[in-house]
Amino acid sequence: MGTAAGLVAVLGYYVAVSVPDLRARTAAEKWYPSNFAGWDELAQATRMELGRMPEGTRVVAGSFKVGAELGFALGDPRIPVLDHPLNHKHGRAPQLNLWGLQAAPRSEWQEVPALLVMASSDVPYKDLLKRYHRMCDMVGPLPPPRVVNVDHGSQRFLLFRLDASVPALGTCTTPAMAWVDSPVSGATVGRDFQVAGWAFRDGVGLERVEVLLDGAVVAEANYGLENPGVADYWQISNDPNHPRVGFTATVRLPGEVEPGRHWLGLRLHGSDGAVETWREQPVEVR
Structure with a gap:
């Protein structure tokens, strides 16, 4: 009986992870597949x-x-x-x-x-x-x-x-790195809330940071605040903007945003014109 129950549980797990919508809901969980x-x-x-x-x-x-x-x-x-x-x-x-x-x-x-x-x-x-x-x-x-x-x-x-336009030698340039310090993943927020964190991009640096909710821009961050702890932690980072890699933003949600779970993200603009969308984290809007 126990073996059969275990088999059903395992098969159920594999069915669940094969459904994109169900899998996406587990994106912030430790057991994300x-x-x-x-x-x-x-x-x-x-x-x-x-x-x-x-x-x-x-x-x-x-x-x-x-x-x-x-x-x-x-x-x-x-x-x-x-x-x-x-x-x-x-x-x-x-x-x-x-x-x-x-x-x-x-x-x-x-x-x-x-x-x-x-x-x-x-x-x-x-x-x-x-x-x-x-x-x-x-x-x-x-x-x-x-x-x-x-x-x-x-x-x-x-x-x-x-390709031939990309040199094989030179200063290391990398994709962007970022972190949202607040609100933390899964936090409950009001319709007006503050976002704070840091972001950098080795080799060229970042120029702008936008805050997204469900993929739509909801705020332009104040980027370039001093945050020396970032360079202290990422000791090999060569972003020319250090230590000015912190950001804050005030988000004021429009009326059409309904209460419930939403996904908070960032769009990172490099000084070379490159744009990267960062991973999202869930927030609960009151």
Whole structure:
């Protein structure tokens, strides 16, 4: 009886995570099923980017998981993979070497256009900036990415176009990093509330931060406030704006926003014109 109940529970879980709307509702939960999320959206975005790039563009994966999923979706079992802690943790690094799928240094394929695809959620957030800098070591400064946020950004993919215009050497530039200090995830807020946090982008810095609710802009943040603790924590960060990377914003919700759960997010504008949408967090509007 217990075995049958367990089987029903497991099958029910897999059914639930296969339904996009149900899965998205768990986006802020610790048990969010990231291994099952976003691969169709990533494959679609990859096809679209390849369609905009020169014929012969190669796909390079940021980890073995991305390589395996894209290989299946695109019908290409020979996608090279960058070195990644996941490859070693799961014992895939020796296999990739044996199969000839360990990506060579970019200096060996710089003349061939490539689409580099990574999942930023493949590493803990505290290690993400180190991962970006390690990628700079392997492929050079990272150009502005196409961001694919799935389930409010709980699964987040970045696609980088690497062609002859992108240098293989130079100061490390990375995607943006951000955090909302208040309100915290799941907080209850009134129709007028304050948002505070920080954001930076290595190599070039940020120019503006917009606050979003359910994907719509609800406030322009006052960006550039002093927050020296950010550079103290992210010690390798080379954002030229440090320590002025803090922001605050006052949100005044219009009448058509109904009480209940909504998703608070950020849109980050780089000084080079690049725009990235950050992951969202839930708030309960009274």
